[in-house]
Amino acid sequence: MKLKTTHPLLSIFLTAGYPQLNDLPRQLALLEKYGVDFVEVGIPFSDPLADGPVIQESSTIALKNGMQLSLIFQQLKAVNTSVPLVLMGYLNPILQFGMDRFLAEANHVGVKHVVLPDLSIEIYERSYKEIFDHYGVTPCFLVTPKTSDDRIRKAARLSEKGFVYLVSTNATTGSQHLTTLNLQERYREVKSLCGATPVIMGFGIRDKATFEAATVDVDGAIIGSAFIQALGSGKEEEFLAQLKSPK
Amino acid sequence: MNSYLDTDELGFYGDFGGAYIPELLRPNIEELEQAFSYYRNDAQFIDEYKSLLKDYVGRPTPLYFSAKLSATFGAKIYLKREDLCHTGAHKVNNTIGQILLAKRMGKSTIIAETGAGQHGVATATACALSGMECKVFMGEKDIERQAPNVLRMNYLGAEVIPAVSGSKTLKDATNEAIRYWINHPETFYLIGSVVGPHPYPKMVAEFQSIISEEIRQQLLEKEGRRNPDIVIACVGGGSNAAGAFYHFYDVPEVQLIAVEAAGEGVMTGKSAATSALGTPGVIHGSMTLLMQDQDGQITEPHSISAGLDYPGIGPLHAHTISSGRVQAIAVTDNEALEAAHALALTEGIIPALETAHALGALNQLTLNPDDVVVINLSGRGDKDLETIAKFINKTS
Ligand SMILES: Cc1ncc(COP(=O)(O)O)c(C=O)c1O
Numbered sequence: 273m274k275l276k277t278t279h280p281l282l283s284i285f286l287t288a289g290y291p292q293l294n295d296l297p298r299q300l301a302l303l304e305k306y307g308v309d310f311v312e313v314g315i316p317f318s319d320p321l322a323d324g325p326v327i328q329e330s331s332t333i334a335l336k337n338g339m340q341l342s343l344i345f346q347q348l349k350a351v352n353t354s355v356p357l358v359l360m361g362y363l364n365p366i367l368q369f370g371m372d373r374f375l376a377e378a379n380h381v382g383v384k385h386v387v388l389p390d391l392s393i394e395i396y397e398r399s400y401k402e403i404f405d406h407y408g409v410t411p412c413f414l415v416t417p418k419t420s421d422d423r424i425r426k427a428a429r430l431s432e433k434g435f436v437y438l439v440s441t442n443a444t445t446g447s448q449h450l451t452t453l454n455l456q457e458r459y460r461e462v463k464s465l466c467g468a469t470p471v472i473m474g475f476g477i478r479d480k481a482t483f484e485a486a487t488v489d490v491d492g493a494i495i496g497s498a499f500i501q502a503l504g505s506g507k508e509e510e511f512l513a514q515l516k517s518p519k
Numbered sequence: 520m521n522s523y524l525d526t527d528e529l530g531f532y533g534d535f536g537g538a539y540i541p542e543l544l545r546p547n548i549e550e551l552e553q554a555f556s557y558y559r560n561d562a563q564f565i566d567e568y569k570s571l572l573k574d575y576v577g578r579p580t581p582l583y584f585s586a587k588l589s590a591t592f593g594a595k596i597y598l599k600r601e602d603l604c605h606t607g608a609h610k611v612n613n614t615i616g617q618i619l620l621a622k623r624m625g626k627s628t629i630i631a632e633t634g635a636g637q638h639g640v641a642t643a644t645a646c647a648l649s650g651m652e653c654k655v656f657m658g659e660k661d662i663e664r665q666a667p668n669v670l671r672m673n674y675l676g677a678e679v680i681p682a683v684s685g686s687k688t689l690k691d692a693t694n695e696a697i698r699y700w701i702n703h704p705e706t707f708y709l710i711g712s713v714v715g716p717h718p719y720p721k722m723v724a725e726f727q728s729i730i731s732e733e734i735r736q737q738l739l740e741k742e743g744r745r746n747p748d749i750v751i752a753c754v755g756g757g758s759n760a761a762g763a764f765y766h767f768y769d770v771p772e773v774q775l776i777a778v779e780a781a782g783e784g785v786m787t788g789k790s791a792a793t794s795a796l797g798t799p800g801v802i803h804g805s806m807t808l809l810m811q812d813q814d815g816q817i818t819e820p821h822s823i824s825a826g827l828d829y830p831g832i833g834p835l836h837a838h839t840i841s842s843g844r845v846q847a848i849a850v851t852d853n854e855a856l857e858a859a860h861a862l863a864l865t866e867g868i869i870p871a872l873e874t875a876h877a878l879g880a881l882n883q884l885t886l887n888p889d890d891v892v893v894i895n896l897s898g899r900g901d902k903d904l905e906t907i908a909k910f911i912n913k914t915s
Pocket residue numbers: 608609634635636637638711712713753754755756757758759760825826827871873874897898899
């Protein structure tokens with residue numbers, strides 16, 4: 273994925289296998305139709321520590337439906353989409369699958385970027401960097417407004433072929449208190465610390481207004497919980513229509 | 520010299536440990552690590568901690584020679600009476616230490632998870648003592664089976680917040696506490712066992728190490744030697760075991776036995792015997808042994824004892840068990856209940872059901888008459904009487 277940054281990038285997060293086990297291909301086609309710039313495909317986990325109730329619930333349902341990593345790859349192999357895909361998930365299911373095998377499969381289905389929220393920069397560099405490099409997969413690291421400048425620069429360097437994921441505020445996903453206003457200056461600093469690496473904001477972005485507010489200072493934003501809620505009530509198309517018009 | 524207690528610069532004991540946390544918690548963990556590494560060497564901090572342990576907790580706790588167990592099992596069996604600590608379990612050794620640290624870090628709200636409620640009570644107690652606000656996360660199932668401790672926490676001024684996700688036990692209470700911490704980074708998360716991201720396992724083990732420090736002194740008086748032959752402790756997350764083993768890890772002639780909850784039996788699918796059933800993985804911020812399915816989803820454990828009903832163990836235990844330094848044994852619900860009742864009838868001590876697992880391990884050991892055995896009596900069983908009564912009604 274080479275992210276075009278001529279316009280604010282819209283990314284959508286969804287949980288694979290939610291609400292129905294085989295929904296992913298149809299969902300990806302819809303997101304493509306609405307011109308979403310990239311999609312984060314969430315790997316469901318039993319104990320998603322950084323997630324609020326909406327994504328937790330979608331994970332639980334996806335697992336009950338029988339979703340597993342091997343099936344995600346199978347589904348991704350079968351879809352034919354021009355929208356770049358990012359895999360996002362907690363480390364444990366990936367470690368059980370095998371990091372080597374995970375990266376090989378990701379590469380095989382054309383996924384070049386992963387977001388692993390509970391993998392720190394330090395542990396990545398010690399244990400996994402070599403193998404990520406081998407498969408040409410880029411980890412997109414999370415930073416927050418409170419992350420130190422040095423660490424932000426480092427994240428930007430390691431994620432340079434992808435993006436830096438800027439967590440808008442200290443909160444689990446789906447939280448309503450997006451405090452864009454008083455943090456705007458910090459967002460701009462983060463953007464400048466990241467240099468050429470795109471900065472995509474996530475957590476708390478839920479509609480056109482919050483998307484527009486978020487992308488004043490950075491390159492794009494990710495909508496997660498709000499889209500999952502729309503999926504849950506079968507209103508995903510209406511949701512996308514208020515963000516963008518179809519291609 | 521290499522010690523089993525050494526961690527590397529990322530907080531790993533061998534292959535286990537580390538800090539697998541979302542970036543959101545990084546500042547909290549760094550702040551804690553700095554404060555801990557400073558104050559653990561600060562004379563004033565240590566003085567205040569030691570004097571509270573003495574005058575408030577009631578330490579040293581006795582090392583009691585159990586004539587009855589000794590006669591039954593044919594060895595010299597001592598009970599380290601952590602049940603006599605203020606609040607009724609070893610948990611308070613740790614909460615007093617962490618609350619002093621929290622105070623120095625300028626924190627005013629404490630959050631904690633609890634299984635059996637003993638850590639919740641010990642946290643509520645420490646908060647009352649130091650004028651801090653206290654929120655305790657507890658699985659809905661545990662709220663039911665450890666009701667007396669819920670009352671105690673409330674009476675001490677703490678708010679008990681039910682965790683309703685997953686199996687509604689300790690794992691889920693810990694998830695909820697971590698999520699709350701992410702949303703409220705100004706609070707201090709007071710973890711109750713040697714689990715969680717580095718530096719928690721190391722810190723909690725140090726605060727509990729007073730247990731083996733005292734055992735060494737007390738044995739010298741009673742047996743003329745500092746080292747027992749065998750130390751036995753139950754393991755939920757593993758804090759009482761870490762404390763009881765601490766000063767013996769690097770003394771190879773002391774046999775260390777960690778007792779896990781077999782539940783209805785290790786192979787029944789209703790068990791919490793993590794080291795027998797678990798494989799390496801990440802839970803609650805550290806790489807350790809944990810119970811999971813082939814897809815890496817964490818599975819629901821079972822134990823009659825809320826404090827052992829946890830699918831992981833602390834990374835120090837994962838390290839020392841995998842390397843063969845510590846031997847793990849599993850004891851079933853029924854064996855624990857029997858061992859608890861036997862101690863009540865013969866010694867007049869009602870142990871916690873967690874502790875009863877350590878007692879139940881005696882049946883599985885071959886002992887010599889001169890063996891000096893120390894069992895860590897981690898807590899008292901008042902909180903479990905309802906669970907025990909239910910069980911008796913069901914089986915009689
Ligand atoms: C009396 C008692 N013993 C043992 C435990 C298990 O915890 P740990 O393994 O951390 O000692 C608990 C936990 O609640 C407890 O209350």
